[in-house]
Amino acid sequence: MIRRFFAYYRPYRRLFLLDFGCAIIAGLLELAFPIAVNVFVDDLLPGGKWNLVVWASLGLVVLYVLSAVLTYIVNYWGHMLGINIETDMRHKLFAHIQKLSFRFFDNTKTGHLIGRLTNDMNMIGEMAHHGPEDLFIAVMTLAGSFGLMLAINWQLALLTFVIVPAILWVVVYFNQKMTKAIHQLFQDIGDFNARIEDSVGGIRVVKAFSNEAHEEAQFAVSNGRFRLTKLASYKLIARNGSISYVMMRLVTVFVMVCGTWFVIRGRISYGEFIGFLLLTNVFFRPIEKINAIVESYPQGFAGFKRYTELLDTEPDVEDAPDAVMMKPFEREIRYQNVTFGYDGEKKVLNQVDLVIRKGETIAFVGPSGAGKTTLCSLLPRFYEVESGSIRIDGVDIRKVTQDSLRSQIGIVQQDVFLFAGTIRENILYGKLGASEEEVWEAARRAKLDEFIRAQELGMDTVIGERGVKLSGGQKQRLAIARMFLKNPPILILDEATSALDTETELAIQQSLAELSHGRTTLVIAHRLATIKEADRIVVVTDQGIAEQGRHQELVAAGGVYSRLHRAQFGA
Ligand code: ADP
Numbered sequence: 052m053i054r055r056f057f058a059y060y061r062p063y064r065r066l067f068l069l070d071f072g073c074a075i076i077a078g079l080l081e082l083a084f085p086i087a088v089n090v091f092v093d094d095l096l097p098g099g100k101w102n103l104v105v106w107a108s109l110g111l112v113v114l115y116v117l118s119a120v121l122t123y124i125v126n127y128w129g130h131m132l133g134i135n136i137e138t139d140m141r142h143k144l145f146a147h148i149q150k151l152s153f154r155f156f157d158n159t160k161t162g163h164l165i166g167r168l169t170n171d172m173n174m175i176g177e178m179a180h181h182g183p184e185d186l187f188i189a190v191m192t193l194a195g196s197f198g199l200m201l202a203i204n205w206q207l208a209l210l211t212f213v214i215v216p217a218i219l220w221v222v223v224y225f226n227q228k229m230t231k232a233i234h235q236l237f238q239d240i241g242d243f244n245a246r247i248e249d250s251v252g253g254i255r256v257v258k259a260f261s262n263e264a265h266e267e268a269q270f271a272v273s274n275g276r277f278r279l280t281k282l283a284s285y286k287l288i289a290r291n292g293s294i295s296y297v298m299m300r301l302v303t304v305f306v307m308v309c310g311t312w313f314v315i316r317g318r319i320s321y322g323e324f325i326g327f328l329l330l331t332n333v334f335f336r337p338i339e340k341i342n343a344i345v346e347s348y349p350q351g352f353a354g355f356k357r358y359t360e361l362l363d364t365e366p367d368v369e370d371a372p373d374a375v376m377m378k379p380f381e382r383e384i385r386y387q388n389v390t391f392g393y394d395g396e397k398k399v400l401n402q403v404d405l406v407i408r409k410g411e412t413i414a415f416v417g418p419s420g421a422g423k424t425t426l427c428s429l430l431p432r433f434y435e436v437e438s439g440s441i442r443i444d445g446v447d448i449r450k451v452t453q454d455s456l457r458s459q460i461g462i463v464q465q466d467v468f469l470f471a472g473t474i475r476e477n478i479l480y481g482k483l484g485a486s487e488e489e490v491w492e493a494a495r496r497a498k499l500d501e502f503i504r505a506q507e508l509g510m511d512t513v514i515g516e517r518g519v520k521l522s523g524g525q526k527q528r529l530a531i532a533r534m535f536l537k538n539p540p541i542l543i544l545d546e547a548t549s550a551l552d553t554e555t556e557l558a559i560q561q562s563l564a565e566l567s568h569g570r571t572t573l574v575i576a577h578r579l580a581t582i583k584e585a586d587r588i589v590v591v592t593d594q595g596i597a598e599q600g601r602h603q604e605l606v607a608a609g610g611v612y613s614r615l616h617r618a619q620f621g622a
């Protein structure tokens with residue numbers, strides 16, 4: 052874990068050394084001041100040697116300025132180190148999240164992921180900067196000041212040192228408690244990120260049901276829990292602060308009493324006495340700072356732990372090491388003995404066999420929940436088959452790269468997901484880097500060009516989050532335009548028009564028909580009118596594929612399909 056953490060410093064070795072070096076020198080300078088005072092009181096003060104006093108003061112000024120410069124470097128460049136590491140980690144994590152599979156996102160709340168990428172990373176960045184440096188300086192100043200105290204008077208030094216084990220115990224104890232509290236804090240932050248994401252994302256539903264008060268109450272619960280956890284951790288911080296403060300002051304008083312006694316007995320000078328007292332302050336400073344350190348360490352470590360956990364989550368679907376590019380689709384798609392279930396136990400598909408020839412339009416019908424969408428999601432390898440195989444032109448889809456496989460498959464769904472940018476950006480998503488003419492051509496074929504021209508900003512019209520500023524039909528046309536641009540040989544239309552009114556549906560159907568022209572198309576539809584023309588209709592039920600054939604054949608056969616047909620159109 053520690054080694055893994057330090058690996059992130061590697062690209063910034065120089066920055067680290069600069070920061071570390073400056074911090075060490077600044078720490079050493081801290082030690083110089085008590086010594087200077089010691090010399091001042093013992094040697095300069097009694098003799099009234101003014102020229103020496105002036106020189107000594109000038110020397111001190113130089114030291115202070117140097118110390119200020121060093122502190123600047125540590126504060127700025129040191130934080131740069133932390134920020135760089137944080138940026139690298141965030142980038143790596145985002146890239147990793149992009150690689151994860153559908154199954155992961157099925158089971159993960161977006162808000163939690165956002166928490167990991169924002170809050171956790173801040174904590175790690177802080178620790179990456181302050182962590183090693185503060186720890187090292189703390190140890191160094193402790194050792195340094197103790198050494199000097201020993202040199203002044205070893206008996207007095209040992210008396211002071213007695214407190215160290217007690218304070219260490221407080222620190223360790225406190226650290227453990229704090230780590231627990233921070234874990235909870237992160238969890239809570241994730242929880243209410245998820246809440247916000249859900250409530251705001253679903254705000255239209257919230258309002259439609261007039262459930263604002265309910266949402267608010269739910270949020271108040273998360274918010275309240277966060278408050279309690281945060282309070283608990285600050286209570287810990289406050290308690291630790293006070294306990295260590297009082298312990299240290301007791302020692303100071305102790306040193307004053309003993310020191311006075313030592314002075315009276317002539318065992319140390321006034322200067323040494325004052326110098327020693329100042330050194331106890333330097334000695335205690337890292338311990339006092341431990342509150343701050345102890346606050347950021349558990350946070351950073353908790354964050355880093357969560358970070359590595361997520362980074363170690365393997366995608367469910369991965370390219371085989373020897374995966375090759377898929378060749379352009381030529382002949383057929385073959386499902387062979389395909390079995391699949393989402394949770395391992397309940398099988399959605401059981402030993403399904405199916406052959407789809409190039410150029411065919413094949414329609415899937417059947418009751419909701421029968422597994423039509425699932426059947427189609429297996430083709431682009433959104434999920435992995437449990438047993439059996441899917442082959443395209445005889446090549447198992449697990450043997451080719453996901454990129455090359457998915458570049459040949461286009462999907463248009465019922466709920467189109469559009470990004471919060473402009474119309475152009477959304478169409479371009481089908482083929483990044485397409486020319487302006489290509490984009491317009493795609494819009495024209497999707498019959499969206501007139502609408503775009505009618506907009507004041509044309510292609511640059513912003514469509515709102517998830518395309519809220521568009522009608523259902525327009526969204527669907529945008530999705531179709533995107534698909535024209537992508538131009539894949541295999542097309543999946545999953546209830547693409549189910550959410551539309553009849554008139555719009557008819558219009559969109561025409562565009563879809565044009566889109567599927569010359570492609571191998573898998574259509575899922577619950578309105579049978581839309582699939583009468585399909586080359587083949589496959590009826591999917593809970594028991595698997597019940598029957599398949601052309602419309603007329605299936606009606607004549609008097610099976611499931613004819614019953615569905617009768618239900619929709621009457622006898
Ligand atoms: P259809 O498209 O025929 O209506 P689906 O393929 O969407 O049916 O769903 C088949 C079954 O799988 C349903 O019982 C559904 O609850 C379940 N299911 C669908 N998607 C998921 C998922 N992402 N995780 C777990 N179960 C799912």
Ligand code: MG
Nearest residue numbers: 420423424425
């Ligand atoms: Mg479905």
